[in-house]
């Protein structure tokens with residue numbers, strides 16, 4: 001099947017129209033016509049080879065929401081016309097202990113197939129993501145979208161920004177009585193604020209952008225701290241149970257470690273290009289934890305989507321045409337996103 005898409009052909013080349021091949025659905029496959037695809041900062045890192053592993057041409061996009069157009073003969077979860085979603089993974093080994101526990105993103109055999117830039121086990125070459133007309137995915141990695149969901153564009157970014165912030169907060173049991181910090185009000189950060197609030201914590205947003213303070217409160221933060229203000233940072237020292245770092249660029253991680261009280265945990269979900277130096281004594285005293293977390297498994301992603309559908313939680317989005325994706329990337333780099341760009345895939349049909 002020939003499918004219209006947008007691809008980066010090199011780290012320094014802007015995304016441009018591209019035609020790719022999707023497989024005909026196998027017995028367990030679902031063909032999804034993509035309606036919306038979120039623009040994650042990871043798409044930018046990957047398109048520009050900031051993680052030094054990109055294979056070109058690269059078609060990014062892993063916040064995919066659409067409608068089922070065709071199902072394979074053995075598919076049981078979906079039928080034509082259903083809403084369906086795909087996140088950051090399209091396959092894994094399915095047999096190792098992590099896969100059996102529903103943590104396919106941590107597949108121990110190296111078998112996690114990411115939605116783009118992963119090894120395509122059927123066609124060979126690499127997988128191509130959601131900046132495209134359609135996608136074919138094994139139903140085991142396709143998520144159900146509740147009929148209660150009305151704003152489809154605002155739901156798409158839950159597939160990465162949503163699960164990536166939901167999963168660590170569930171794992172570290174964020175809840176009432178806790179003081180929780182979210183660092184960076186971008187795509188991930190704004191969902192971090194919403195989930196921390198929904199889980200009953202006292203939520204403090206740390207931002208480099210004073211202009212985002214009002215939005216942060218509207219999104220659910222009880223307090224906002226401008227991280228460039230040393231006095232405001234010092235006033236928060238040693239008071240947090242949990243801090244989620246959602247920053248996409250170089251920053252001083254020690255400034256956030258010092259926020260933790262004894263046994264508090266700082267979880268890094270941001271994935272900047274270069275290492276972040278950690279001060280040993282900032283960790284040792286008073287017995288702090290520094291951890292990381294990657295997206296979330298299929299079952300937990302479904303749990304998160306259902307939780308959001310039940311509570312009416314969606315993302316705050318700015319819908320764009322695919323022709324504007326480079327402008328969106330430039331705006332991400334200026335922290336000028338409120339709070340997720342989502343591509344309306346109907347714009348792929350516009351003449352270039």
Ligand code: NAP
Pocket residue numbers: 039040041042043045160161164183184185186187188189206207208209212246247248249250251268269270271272293294295332333335336337339
């Ligand atoms: P985004 O929308 O661009 O948001 C990043 C935010 O970080 C910015 O809006 C800004 O917030 C803050 N920031 C940027 N530069 C900064 C700096 N130099 N110092 C301090 N703060 C800064 O990005 P995103 O899509 O949310 O993604 C965030 C990061 O998470 C990316 O690195 C992405 O690759 C990674 N990610 C990881 C996973 C995972 O599985 N762990 C999943 C998805 C994404 P303020 O304006 O509020 O300061």
Ligand code: ZN
Pocket residue numbers: 040041042043062088160161
């Ligand atoms: Zn992402």
Ligand code: ZN
Pocket residue numbers: 092093094095096097098099100104106107108109111
């Ligand atoms: Zn596995």
